Amino acid sequence: MNQAYIPIAYLIASVCFILTLQGLSSPKHARAGNALGSVGMLIAVVGTLLLKDIESFRFIVPGLIIGSLIGAAMSIWIPMTKMPERIALSHSFGGLAAALVGVVEYIHLGGAYLVDHRFIMGALALEVFLGFLTFTGSIMAFGKLQGLITGAPVTWKGQNGTNITMFLGALVLLVFVVLDPTRYLLFYLMGVLGLTVGILAVLPIGGADMPVVISLLNSYAGLASASTGFALGNPVLIIAGALDGTSGFLLSMKMSQAMNRSFANVLFGAFGTGDSAGADAGGAAAGGAAYNLATVDDAAGVLDAAQSLIVVPGYGMAVSQAQHATRELAQVLEGKGASVKYAVHPVAGRMPGHMNVLLAEANVPYDQIFDLDDINDEFARTDAVLVVGANDVVNPAAKDNPGSPIYGMPVFNVEQARAVIVLKRSVNTGFAGIENELFVRPNTMMVLGDAKKTLREFTTALKG
Amino acid sequence: MSVSSKPSDNLLRMRRCCLAFAAGIVVLAGFLGYQVISKVPPLLHTPLMSGTNAISGISLVGSLVAAGAHYGLLSNVLGFVAVVAATINTVGGFLITDRMLRMFRRRPTDKP
Numbered sequence: 001m002n003q004a005y006i007p008i009a010y011l012i013a014s015v016c017f018i019l020t021l022q023g024l025s026s027p028k029h030a031r032a033g034n035a036l037g038s039v040g041m042l043i044a045v046v047g048t049l050l051l052k053d054i055e056s057f058r059f060i061v062p063g064l065i066i067g068s069l070i071g072a073a074m075s076i077w078i079p080m081t082k083m084p085e086r087i088a089l090s091h092s093f094g095g096l097a098a099a100l101v102g103v104v105e106y107i108h109l110g111g112a113y114l115v116d117h118r119f120i121m122g123a124l125a126l127e128v129f130l131g132f133l134t135f136t137g138s139i140m141a142f143g144k145l146q147g148l149i150t151g152a153p154v155t156w157k158g159q160n161g162t163n164i165t166m167f168l169g170a171l172v173l174l175v176f177v178v179l180d181p182t183r184y185l186l187f188y189l190m191g192v193l194g195l196t197v198g199i200l201a202v203l204p205i206g207g208a209d210m211p212v213v214i215s216l217l218n219s220y221a222g223l224a225s226a227s228t229g230f231a232l233g234n235p236v237l238i239i240a241g242a243l244d245g246t247s248g249f250l251l252s253m254k255m256s257q258a259m260n261r262s263f264a265n266v267l268f269g270a271f272g273t274g275d276s277a278g279a280d281a282g283g284a285a286a287g288g289a290a291y292n293l294a295t296v297d298d299a300a301g302v303l304d305a306a307q308s309l310i311v312v313p314g315y316g317m318a319v320s321q322a323q324h325a326t327r328e329l330a331q332v333l334e335g336k337g338a339s340v341k342y343a344v345h346p347v348a349g350r351m352p353g354h355m356n357v358l359l360a361e362a363n364v365p366y367d368q369i370f371d372l373d374d375i376n377d378e379f380a381r382t383d384a385v386l387v388v389g390a391n392d393v394v395n396p397a398a399k400d401n402p403g404s405p406i407y408g409m410p411v412f413n414v415e416q417a418r419a420v421i422v423l424k425r426s427v428n429t430g431f432a433g434i435e436n437e438l439f440v441r442p443n444t445m446m447v448l449g450d451a452k453k454t455l456r457e458f459t460t461a462l463k464g
Numbered sequence: 465m466s467v468s469s470k471p472s473d474n475l476l477r478m479r480r481c482c483l484a485f486a487a488g489i490v491v492l493a494g495f496l497g498y499q500v501i502s503k504v505p506p507l508l509h510t511p512l513m514s515g516t517n518a519i520s521g522i523s524l525v526g527s528l529v530a531a532g533a534h535y536g537l538l539s540n541v542l543g544f545v546a547v548v549a550a551t552i553n554t555v556g557g558f559l560i561t562d563r564m565l566r567m568f569r570r571r572p573t574d575k576p
Contacts, residue, residue: 010525013522017519017522018496018500020515020519021497021500021501021504021512021515021516021519022500024504024508024511024512024515025500025503025504025505026505027507027508027565027568027570030508030511030565030568031562031565031566034511034515034518034558034561034562034565035562037515037518037519037558038518038554038558041518041519041521041522041524041554041558044522044525045524045525045528048524048525048528048529049528049532051529053529053532053533053534054528054529054532054533055532055533055534056532056534056540057532059531059532059540059541059543059544059547060528060531060532060544060547062544063527063531063543063544063545063547063548063551064547064551066548066551067547067548067549067550067551067552067555068551068555070548070552070556071551071552071553071554071555071556071557071559072555072556072559074552074556074560075555075556075557075559075560075563076559076563078560080564080567083510083514083564086514086556086560087510087513087514087517090514090517090552090553090556090557091517093549093550093552093553094517094520094521094523094549094550094553096545096546096549097521097523097524097526097527097546097547097549097550097553098523098526100527100530100542100543100545100546100549101523101526101527101530101543101546103542104530104535104539104542104543104546105526105530107535107536107538107539108533108535108536108539119483214513215513218513218516218517221517221520222516222520224523225520225522225523226490228523228526229486230486230490232526232529233486234525234526235486235489236522236525237522237523237525237526238486238489238490238493239489239493240519240520240522241520241522241523242489242490242493242494242497243493243494243496243497243501243516243519243520244516244517244519244520245494245497246493246494246497246498246501247497247501247512247513247516248513248516250498250501250502251509251512251513254506344506346506351509351510351513352506352509352510352512352513353506353507353508353509353510353511353512353513354510356506356507356508356509356510357510357511357564357567360564360567360568360569361567363567363569365569365570366507366568366569366570367570369507371506
């Protein structure tokens with residue numbers, strides 16, 4: 001059978017994928033782009049199934065069916081608040097698939113063949129190492145997000161040294177395997193090291209740093225795919241992997257910038273556990289006594305009088321699933337003639353864009369949602385700010401306390417508004433474990449309790 | 465073992481594509497990706513991530529060969545696991561991205 005059409009199928013798929021990403025530059029064309037991407041994928045898969053290498057479908061058909069069922073079920077039933085968990089899981093699947101394909105190719109080609117094809121060997125080794133690392137690293141990220149593993153950084157003495165040594169050790173093994181592809185034991189040892197490094201590298205990273213970690217794992221999954229493409233000599237894999245890798249890398253850069261921290265600091269900093277963090281924060285707020293706790297009616301009165309309101313959502317909104325209650329309250333206030341805007345910080349939540357998806361789910365029109373730079377000057381002219389489960393992104397210590405661990409991070413100027421209402425579960429510190437000076441400012445009112453319940457009470461009070 | 469018992473002619477031809485050619489593809493794709501992705505607004509960062517996830521499920525292509533080629537039972541079983549994992553990503557990824565994108569609206573649709 002003539003198979004000359006297969007590279008063409010892959011070329012069409014590649015073009016579709018690029019157009020998918022192009023479509024995401026605006027919400028208007030994003031859906032069409034996504035649909036085009038799925039068509040591209042279908043073309044690539046059908047083209048591959050027609051390859052003459054494929055002799056039997058007894059593993060392929062059940063695999064496709066099981067995978068489609070699980071994938072479809074997950075995408076239909078997973079709540080939007082659980083999107084970071086879902087993304088972390090899918091990175092782990094992507095890593096696993098790439099690593100397994102690498103192992104299969106290594107077994108199939110054999111060391112003797114690969115001695116003459118060191119380039120393929122290198123690509124295979126990289127694919128297996130990155131794939132396994134992404135697999136366990138993403139499982140760990142999932143565990144942390146889901147609360148199966150503590151979200152706080154897990155640290156011990158000499159941890160960074162051990163992790164770096166293991167990482168470098170794996171790279172040394174990789175070089176050895178490329179130099180002598182018949183060293184099967186070293187190859188598998190490298191795979192095991194990849195699995196171990198994935199677990200150990202994510203353990204010391206705190207929940208608030210998850211946006212960077214997820215983006216970085218996204219990048220690794222892409223690189224693993226691209227390496228698969230190198231090993232198989234398959235351009236569509238190289239292109240798709242490179243796009244995925246670039247996207248993850250760009251996002252993790254943006255997330256790091258939004259926290260004013262370097263990659264190294266995120267990966268090795270074990271944020272929020274250092275001694276300096278506790279000591280420096282102590283002076284800012286000396287316990288719950290200083291908080292200006294307010295009743296629902298007091299806060300509702302402030303909202304009622306406000307002509308302009310900015311809502312600042314954070315991870316707490318996702319935890320409490322308060323996005324709909326937020327929108328309902330905003331609608332009541334808009335009905336009373338107030339203008340309502342939403343300010344979304346790049347690292348609010350547990351993954352890039354997490355808050356935007358939740359607000360979209362609650363039917364908030366996206367032209368009411370603003371980025372940090374676009375809205376930060378407006379707080380000074382705003383009557384009331386409603387902070388729904390956000391903490392670090394509204395901490396003024398980032399601007400005026402050089403001793404704070406988050407000093408230098410771009411934050412919202414919420415304290416410049418005439419009144420700030422903070423909805424918080426308790427007076428405990430946020431995920432980063434840092435006291436927040438905002439909570440003791442004279443123009444701040446704290447309303448403790450479940451955010452969704454409190455918001456509903458506001459709405460009832462304002463309607464009555 | 466002779467080379468002919470190795471990957472089929474078709475795959476082998478692709479394999480022979482030299483390092484420079486493959487590197488050229490990755491550099492160009494990375495550059496293009498950078499250009500296109502830096503235009504994606506923060507609003508759509510989550511769909512971007514789930515979308516690229518779906519796209520990188522293209523490793524399904526490699527998984528299919530691993531599961532279906534005449535490689536031996538162990539390889540086929542590992543390939544089967546890879547097919548399941550990659551299919552979850554592609555099918556799930558495109559569906560959930562669509563579910564998210566459907567929600568992004570410009571004007572309120574349910575104003576009281």
